[in-house]
Amino acid sequence: MTIWMWILLIAIVGQRxxxxxxxxxxxxxxxxxxxxxxxxxHYKWFILLHCSFFLAIIAEISxxxxxxxxxxxxxSIFLAVQASRVWCxxxxxxxxxxxxxxxxxxxxxxxxPYKFVKHPNYIIxxxxxxxxxxxxxxxxxxxxxxxxxxxxxxxxxxHEEEALTRTT
Numbered sequence: 208m209t210i211w212m213w214i215l216l217i218a219i220v221g222q223r224x225x226x227x228x229x230x231x232x233x234x235x236x237x238x239x240x241x242x243x244x245x246x247x248x249h250y251k252w253f254i255l256l257h258c259s260f261f262l263a264i265i266a267e268i269s270x271x272x273x274x275x276x277x278x279x280x281x282x283s284i285f286l287a288v289q290a291s292r293v294w295c296x297x298x299x300x301x302x303x304x305x306x307x308x309x310x311x312x313x314x315x316x317x318x319x320p321y322k323f324v325k326h327p328n329y330i331i332x333x334x335x336x337x338x339x340x341x342x343x344x345x346x347x348x349x350x351x352x353x354x355x356x357x358x359x360x361x362x363x364x365x366h367e368e369e370a371l372t373r374t375t
Contacts, residue, residue: 208268211277212343219339220261222289229296230305237301237308245307246366252359253305260336260352267345275344285338288331294319295328307363309370326367329360 234242268275296303298319302310320327333353340349 242308242310245370263348264345307367
């Protein structure tokens with residue numbers, strides 16, 4: 208792997224760790240005010256998927272030994288997706304989380320990207336799981352992980368919808 212690939216992957220992992228810290232803070236805040244967590248059983252599979260994702264990229268690139276050149280189109284898409292990710296987090300504010308936690312009596316937030324799509328972050332993650340591996344030359348990972356993500360989201364969205372419907 209080239210140095211730019213390591214820098215990119217380390218930056219993304221750092222971003223994910225920061226997001227988990229934000230989610231943890233938001234979880235504590237939500238639960239302090241009566242937030243209810245739903246769908247706890249499938250959460251571990253999201254953690255496993257995202258950890259495996261980075262390991263799969265490193266393994267695939269190590270095995271293929273084909274250094275990817277920076278593709279400016281893919282990099283531009285990646286940066287646009289990151290801006291969209293931040294937009295989702297900022298739009299939900301203290302309600303943003305990696306878990307399904309709802310606060311009873313609070314109306315569903317319909318601002319930012321949530322004004323247009325119910326679950327924009329899941330779309331963003333799917334695009335990331337495709338674009339990031341392509342950026343570094345891990346084609347197998349680029350096709351495998353969005354499919355795995357889709358399978359998990361098919362389980363999670365109904366839990367999330369039910370939780371949002373019952374508590375608002």
